Amino acid sequence: GLRVLAVANQKGGVGKTTTAINLGTALAAVGRPVVIVDLDPQGNASTGLGIGKGPDERSPSTLEVLLETASMAQAAKPTGIPLLSIVPATGDLMGIEREFAAGQHKVYPLRNALIEYAAHQQANAEGQAKTTYVLIDCPPSLNVLTINALSAADAVLVPMQCEFFAMEGLAQLVKTINDVRDRLNPALSIQGVVLTMHDKRNRLTHEVEENVRDALGEKVYATYIPRNVRVAESPSFGKPILLYDHQCEGSRAYIELASEVIKREQQL
Amino acid sequence: GLRVLAVANQKGGVGKTTTAINLGTALAAVGRPVVIVDLDPQGNASTGLGIGKGPDERSPSTLEVLLETASMAQAAKPTGIPLLSIVPATGDLMGIEREFAAGQHKVYPLRNALIEYAAHQQANAEGQAKTTYVLIDCPPSLNVLTINALSAADAVLVPMQCEFFAMEGLAQLVKTINDVRDRLNPALSIQGVVLTMHDKRNRLTHEVEENVRDALGEKVYATYIPRNVRVAESPSFGKPILLYDHQCEGSRAYIELASEVIKREQQL
Ligand SMILES: Nc1ncnc2c1ncn2[C@@H]1O[C@H](COP(=O)(O)OP(=O)(O)OP(=O)(O)O)[C@@H](O)[C@H]1O
Ligand SMILES: Nc1ncnc2c1ncn2[C@@H]1O[C@H](COP(=O)(O)OP(=O)(O)OP(=O)(O)O)[C@@H](O)[C@H]1O
Numbered sequence: 001g002l003r004v005l006a007v008a009n010q011k012g013g014v015g016k017t018t019t020a021i022n023l024g025t026a027l028a029a030v031g032r033p034v035v036i037v038d039l040d041p042q043g044n045a046s047t048g049l050g051i052g053k054g055p056d057e058r059s060p061s062t063l064e065v066l067l068e069t070a071s072m073a074q075a076a077k078p079t080g081i082p083l084l085s086i087v088p089a090t091g092d093l094m095g096i097e098r099e100f101a102a103g104q105h106k107v108y109p110l111r112n113a114l115i116e117y118a119a120h121q122q123a124n125a126e127g128q129a130k131t132t133y134v135l136i137d138c139p140p141s142l143n144v145l146t147i148n149a150l151s152a153a154d155a156v157l158v159p160m161q162c163e164f165f166a167m168e169g170l171a172q173l174v175k176t177i178n179d180v181r182d183r184l185n186p187a188l189s190i191q192g193v194v195l196t197m198h199d200k201r202n203r204l205t206h207e208v209e210e211n212v213r214d215a216l217g218e219k220v221y222a223t224y225i226p227r228n229v230r231v232a233e234s235p236s237f238g239k240p241i242l243l244y245d246h247q248c249e250g251s252r253a254y255i256e257l258a259s260e261v262i263k264r265e266q267q268l
Numbered sequence: 269g270l271r272v273l274a275v276a277n278q279k280g281g282v283g284k285t286t287t288a289i290n291l292g293t294a295l296a297a298v299g300r301p302v303v304i305v306d307l308d309p310q311g312n313a314s315t316g317l318g319i320g321k322g323p324d325e326r327s328p329s330t331l332e333v334l335l336e337t338a339s340m341a342q343a344a345k346p347t348g349i350p351l352l353s354i355v356p357a358t359g360d361l362m363g364i365e366r367e368f369a370a371g372q373h374k375v376y377p378l379r380n381a382l383i384e385y386a387a388h389q390q391a392n393a394e395g396q397a398k399t400t401y402v403l404i405d406c407p408p409s410l411n412v413l414t415i416n417a418l419s420a421a422d423a424v425l426v427p428m429q430c431e432f433f434a435m436e437g438l439a440q441l442v443k444t445i446n447d448v449r450d451r452l453n454p455a456l457s458i459q460g461v462v463l464t465m466h467d468k469r470n471r472l473t474h475e476v477e478e479n480v481r482d483a484l485g486e487k488v489y490a491t492y493i494p495r496n497v498r499v500a501e502s503p504s505f506g507k508p509i510l511l512y513d514h515q516c517e518g519s520r521a522y523i524e525l526a527s528e529v530i531k532r533e534q535q536l
């Protein structure tokens with residue numbers, strides 16, 4: 001079957017894209033099939049995985065999946081990494097917000113597309129037992145694109161930067177998740193919160209970590225992602241950190257996070 | 269008169285709020301009256317300037333200004349810093365997006381509110397010659413809130429992080445600025461692009477800086493803002509960096525940026 005995780009936080013620059021790319025790669029590295037859905041019109045996850053911007057390189061894209069003119073299976077593209085594919089995004093995705101807001105479309109086509117994809121995977125599974133993970137990289141907003149992701153997801157994975165403003169938007173995010181659970185998707189829960197850009201030398205990091213663990217307890221993964229310049233460099237080579245520098249702290253942290261995510265999934 | 273700058277970039281976490289707060293403070297420090305408009309439902313600029321979250325501490329807020337139930341003059345609150353005030357934001361601002369998108373309101377109330385404010389300033393100026401700067405802190409999205417800011421602004425100030433994804437969203441931002449100029453606000457231009465979180469020790473910083481200066485030339489300010497942990501700490505004390513640690517590199521950079529902004533304004 002499918003297991004869909006929305007990687008979401010409306011605070012900008014907290015490591016959503018970096019987590020979708022590298023957690024996705026780490027899950028694939030331990031044998032789990034993964035599809036990343038790039039739901040940000042900036043298309044950072046697509047670029048970070050080396051998908052070009054030429055005329056057809058991103059077609060069909062997430063836009064066509066939301067407009068229901070292409071299926072997930074048609075839009076998912078190989079990344080060169082075994083078991084990892086991505087449904088890429090282009091700037092055209094920006095237009096959908098206006099279309100949905102004006103009420104022209106069913107607002108939740110991503111949910112339907114994933115249900116169809118699950119059936120497709122099932123039919124082609126040839127007895128493959130492994131769960132396919134779908135990681136949805138959300139834009140920094142609680143807009144109609146992120147609501148689509150929350151309505152389609154089984155759970156939410158929330159990256160939180162170890163910086164002062166980290167806690168500010170959390171109440172809004174939790175309220176939005178609860179709204180979507182009540183109205184659209186009764187199964188939706190927070191799988192976990194991952195601390196990112198953690199810097200042991202920095203007092204602010206420890207303050208934020210203490211606050212976040214006090215407030216959210218068990219929800220916060222034991223694994224945190226250290227601030228590591230190799231992680232920031234890797235997308236410029238179109239590669240996840242595990243390929244760019246698999247020995248560095250960033251890679252080890254994402255491999256650890258992958259095993260913690262799998263463990264939590266198994267406990268459900 | 270008024271001079272309105274929208275601090276905008278849909279890429280998240282690039283230093284929009286940090287620049288609005290600290291450039292605003294630096295302009296006030298050299299005798300220019302400044303009003304910051306917090307246009308982000310997360311309210312980071314309001315929190316970073318020490319505005320509490322108690323029941324009335326942020327009322328009226330930016331929401332009431334957009335709904336035209338309060339004027340800018342009524343909503344602008346003192347910050348404790350001479351010549352610097354802020355129109356604060358609350359999470360309720362999120363609801364406006366749905367209201368605007370559904371076509372219930374004139375889409376550009378911020379522009380009207382600022383025209384009215386300019387008249388108000390003029391009437392109360394008692395011969396004060398100085399221009400009042402209005403800095404609008406935009407959310408990380410090209411949504412109806414940011415379009416409001418662009419329709420109300422004289423120019424745009426674009427913070428760009430010295431990281432790989434920095435250039436990715438630029439084309440979309442420039443296209444949106446051009447669209448707003450053609451349809452709504454013929455005077456709109458880019459005042460400048462400021463490089464943020466610049467780290468001399470980091471190869472990626474130099475690569476990005478070279479790319480950005482090649483692509484945008486004169487538009488890029490000579491001043492860049494260094495990555496400096498004191499800058500990240502200051503909002504946790506509800507203070508701008510100039511008050512928290514006026515000797516540090518971050519403070520000096522924002523003071524330099526303020527003089528460069530003023531110089532550009534004078535050349536117009
Ligand atoms: N562990 C890390 N160490 C160092 N840099 C990092 C780390 N994680 C992310 N970054 C860098 O920080 C910046 C922000 O990360 P990223 O773009 O993944 O955040 P985001 O939440 O997806 O942003 P947006 O809100 O714009 O979608 C990027 O330049 C990225 O390379
Ligand atoms: N020069 C700097 N040195 C160190 N840290 C910085 C600097 N500028 C900003 N920061 C930190 O980086 C983070 C992102 O900055 P900020 O919140 O201002 O960006 P933003 O563009 O307003 O984000 P959003 O897209 O969510 O509105 C914050 O935690 C801030 O404290």
Ligand SMILES: [Mg+2]
Pocket residue numbers: 016017018040044137138139
């Ligand atoms: Mg992202």
Ligand SMILES: [Mg+2]
Pocket residue numbers: 284285286308312406407
């Ligand atoms: Mg901000």
